[in-house]
Amino acid sequence: MEQTERQNRGLKTYIVVYICLLALAGLQIVLAYTHAQGPQLFMRMLCVAVVQAGLALMFFMHLRSERRTLILSLGISTIFVLAMMNMIWTDSFRLLNFRLPK
Amino acid sequence: MSEANLALGGHAPSLMEQSPFAIPSKKLVMWLFIISDAITFAALLMAYGYLRNATPNWPEPFKFSPSVINVMLMTFILITSSLTMLIGLRSAKAGDKAGALRWTFITVAGGILFALLHIREWLGLIGQGVRLFQNPWGASLFGAAFFSITGLHLAHVVGGVIALTVLALGYRRGRYNSDDLETWGLYWHFVDLVWMFVVPFVYLLNVAR
Numbered sequence: 001m002e003q004t005e006r007q008n009r010g011l012k013t014y015i016v017v018y019i020c021l022l023a024l025a026g027l028q029i030v031l032a033y034t035h036a037q038g039p040q041l042f043m044r045m046l047c048v049a050v051v052q053a054g055l056a057l058m059f060f061m062h063l064r065s066e067r068r069t070l071i072l073s074l075g076i077s078t079i080f081v082l083a084m085m086n087m088i089w090t091d092s093f094r095l096l097n098f099r100l101p102k
Numbered sequence: 103m104s105e106a107n108l109a110l111g112g113h114a115p116s117l118m119e120q121s122p123f124a125i126p127s128k129k130l131v132m133w134l135f136i137i138s139d140a141i142t143f144a145a146l147l148m149a150y151g152y153l154r155n156a157t158p159n160w161p162e163p164f165k166f167s168p169s170v171i172n173v174m175l176m177t178f179i180l181i182t183s184s185l186t187m188l189i190g191l192r193s194a195k196a197g198d199k200a201g202a203l204r205w206t207f208i209t210v211a212g213g214i215l216f217a218l219l220h221i222r223e224w225l226g227l228i229g230q231g232v233r234l235f236q237n238p239w240g241a242s243l244f245g246a247a248f249f250s251i252t253g254l255h256l257a258h259v260v261g262g263v264i265a266l267t268v269l270a271l272g273y274r275r276g277r278y279n280s281d282d283l284e285t286w287g288l289y290w291h292f293v294d295l296v297w298m299f300v301v302p303f304v305y306l307l308n309v310a311r
Contacts, residue, residue: 045302
């Protein structure tokens with residue numbers, strides 16, 4: 001009885017997260033057609049995608065119910081590597097500005 | 103005492119420590135794979151961002167119809183298939199074998215539908231003249247960037263469809279259990295998660311206005 005109740009609660013959570021993910025995907029489409037462009041649009045898209053990824057990780061992939069040691073050991077190393085990858089941006093701006101006028 | 107313990111000279115209990123993460127080794131391996139794969143996708147998306155940023159007049163070819171509508175449909179199918187995977191896992195944990203199989207095969211069907219829509223999208227672009235190193239709009243690396251990112255994701259979807267089919271058939275025969283379904287469910291959700299980054303950066307930042 002208690003287990004069935006817990007399972008139903010779990011299913012409700014999944015459906016709420018599912019609806020949130022669909023709504024956020026819809027929000028991205030709306031953002032794509034607003035007047036924002038360039039870095040501003042990119043940052044908005046990135047924020048929505050990060051929220052979507054967080055929801056999927058925590059609820060669909062059950063990361064929130066795993067031990068903190070797993071979350072820390074996987075999360076910190078991944079975030080570190082992803083942060084280090086961002087070194088390339090200055091070079092891409094340099095290339096853009098070094099282009100000779102036609 | 104088992105043969106393995108005898109071989110270790112009776113020191114096995116001290117050597118066989120419990121997992122610090124309290125998860126089965128298969129699941130830990132899947133998490134490690136997901137981390138390495140996430141970094142691979144991140145590297146590809148960063149390389150794409152580098153090219154897009156450094157290239158003036160990057161093509162913006164994706165019209166609302168058919169491309170954005172197609173992408174909306176693909177996103178809906180992939181997120182829905184994640185939900186059906188969870189329902190299948192829930193059934194498996196509750197001992198409902200038929201339900202688990204039914205929902206897993208619905209997930210597989212979602213994956214196949216997604217792949218077909220993806221191929222339709224590709225054929226549409228190829229029909230417009232997009233190739234790996236040339237396209238009608240200018241920046242020659244647009245095709246290489248687009249096809250490599252979406253192609254790697256498509257390969258993951260196809261791989262997931264095959265893996266889930268094998269898993270479901272094995273589960274029916276009793277070879278696999280609900281833990282295996284949970285482990286491969288992680289992979290399927292990861293494929294969904296990657297798509298959440300591919301859609302805005304590859305498609306929605308390049309919509310035709």
